[in-house]
Structures are given as structure tokens and as C-alpha cells.
Amino acid sequence: MHMSLVLTNRCNASCLHCSTSCGPDRTDSLTRAQIFSAMDQAAAIPSTDRLAFFLTGGELFLDLPLLEAVVRHGAGLGALVTCVTNAYWASSDEKARAILTRLKHAGLGSFAVSTSRFHQQFVKRSRVQRALSIGRELGITCALKYVRHPSDDLNTDEIREWATAAGATEVEDFTLLPYLRDGEMLDETSYVRTEGLPEGTCPSQILTVREDGNSFSCCTPGAYTPLLSLGNLSTDSLSDLRDRFYLGEVQSILREEGPASLAREVIRRGHGSRLRDRYTNVCDLCTHLMNDAQCGGVVRDIAASAQVRKLSQIVRSVLPPSPPLSSTTTLQETSHV
Amino acid sequence: MSDHNKANPSAASDPSNAFDRIAAGPTSARARKLIELLDGNVEFADAFLKAPAATAAKLGLVLSDEETELFLLEKRRLVGEQAASVRAASTRDRRDAIPIYSVLGADQSTTETKG
16 A cells, blocks of 8 residues: 655745745644554555555654664554655755765655755755765655746756755656645746647555644645545544545546546536636646536535445345345335435 | 637537446346445445445345445545556656645655655
């Protein structure tokens, strides 16, 4: 089982493009007990997948003792543990080495550094470079997450070349999606979009538990919406959240058909004017559908219908045509709950 | 303004109704009743998936232990099927992937690269 844990929304930076508005004044965090409990529950669920925890925030390195403890706990469960940081802490080689050594000894398998023109207003690129370099020196797999703005100085190849030279084993270059810090806006030229509905299935579903316990099937900017909600860890077991992650119809449709199939149904039902002419990628289309009231209504309707179809098949397979399996079974007149 | 509506501006809402199709087949009275209860009732469907026997019992529909176990087995089978679907999606097209997951790619011994 793979799970993403958003440990906190506290961050030393207040990036304009941060869809969850993390910052120094934010204080929501999962408690240590909640984190360990979620990890323990995940480890207890039988799965053919390797257990893996993806730790994110906020900036996790602001509470290094907690991060270290969480990494150690996850590694102790046999999980692969990775985390994301903006690398603010890499102010010198010595400091970066000391911090990453602690985390490596705790069991950190890999980490990713996020940067962009927005991050770099708070954290210099030299620190990102240092974190990647020390990571490589210590034998920790590290990746670069780069959020691209169309007017950035370096193109995709140049960023890849720079990051790889610094020590990244992988570079992920993302275009900006239109879910920004509360109250912030960017003009349309900030988004790279192409005409038409982007085809393809959902590439990035993961069971995500946020800092307030709310759980979603994706952590892409704009994905924290009711249609992708799985419940809350304070009221639902992780097993229940896992079942909704795998058996939820919206999630299944996105996995098997992709958001374009939902968009086509939106058009078929006469709500095509709610769609844009241009999208960045399938995630852009998906989050647009999930955040628009009318499109969301269509998605909800389609999902409910599909759920009945799936459950009907299960019921039919288990409860065969009469006579009933057991003489003790009874059927009474009932009403909908 | 989008051009999307031009594709089929007069299309009517017509979601498929599984219940109609199921009810037309050789289905037991209990199955028909259960499907009817599930139809459009998301809360009930969620509760039923979680605890089929207890949820059905609250509505006066008794499931035997054998049937309950079959429901749970089928649920586990579907979960496994969907887990495989997630793995397939994760390796199909990584261009849109969230990078935190792809960090796994370099040291994962199995084929999956993210959740």
C-alpha cells in the first residue's frame, strides 16, 4: 500500500502558487500519534504492493525531530519512506550533511526538492543544488520537482541538465495549474495549455491524508474537493478509506477511462459551456470538472449510476436466482435508509 | 465561451440504470430488493460495502454467513483488481505524475513507481 501523508501546512515560505496556502502562520498538523496510527494501520492491511509512505507538507524539515521519528517509524514497519522539502535548511554543506545523515540513519530512502520561480523568492536555488549534491554524496536517492512558468529563464532540458549535474536522479518538470494561494491570481499567459480535451487516464492517484485528517484520492493542486474525498481519519479507519480509494466510482472512472470521458458526458448533457477550450493536461481537466458545480453534478450522477451497476453485479453473483440459499433468510418490506 | 456545447447541444440526461437491467433478468427476490435499496443511495452503498450483513440486517434482509463471506471475498477481489489498475496507470504515463511518487522509481524493486 502506498500512502501520502501531509504532516503539516506550516511552511517557512508562502509561495504564490501553493494551492493549500501553506505558510509560517499555518499551524494545522497531524499529531505524532495520528501519524503513527495511520502508518500502523497501513502496515496491517494485506497488500501485494510494497508499503510506502510519502511525507509532504508544508515544510517538514521545520520539525526535524518529528520528521526523523516518523521516518524511523515507517522504516521500522518495512516501508519505503520518502519526503519533499524546499531545501531551505541546506545553508551550508556541513549543515545539509548533518541533517541528511540523521534522516538516512532513521531510514529515509529518498527525498525530493521542490523549486520554482515562486519557491526561489524564499529559498535560493543554491540551497536546492546543495541539498541534491549532499544527497548524492550520502547515497540517498533525490529528485527535483520543478514547477514551470512559461517565462522561466531555463527550458526543460536546461533544468534537467542543471539538476542532474547537481545530484538529482530524476527531474519532474511541471507546468503550473490554476490553483494558487488563497486570493492570488495569475494571468492566462502563466498557463501552458493546448486546445481540446486532454486524453489519457489518471496517472497519479494516491491515498492522501491531509494535516486535518481529511483524506483524498489525489494530491494534485485542486484535487482536495468533495468528489475526490475518501473520508476523515478521525472518523474512518484507514481500511475504510482504502476501500473507498479503490472502489469509489469517481476514482475508478478516472483510472479506467480518464477525465475526458466525464467531460464528454458533461457536453452530452448540455453543460459544455462550463468547460474551457484549452487544458494543460488530464489533471487540469480533472480538477476543473471536480471543482465546477455543474460539471461536478454530472460526475456525481455518473458515479452513482456506475456504483449501482457494480454493486448490482456483486449482489447478483452472491445472491443467486431463487430459491434462496438459506431457509433462514427472510425478506421484509423495507424502505430506503 | 467554450465550443464544447456545439458537439451535442440538445443531448438529454440519460444515465444507464443498472437496476432496470438487473430486475429484468432471473434475479432472486432478495437480490432485487437489495439492488433496489442500493439504487441511488450512496450512503447505503458505502455502508453495505463496509459491512454487508449488518447493513442488510438493519433493513430486514438477512444474509447467511456464507453469503456474507462471499460479499467480502468479492470486495477483496475488486480491491485487488483496482490496485492492479492503479499500478498500471502509474507506469503508463508518468509525464503528468506527481513527482513525490516518482522518487520511488530509482530504488523500487517492484514495477510500481507510485501509489
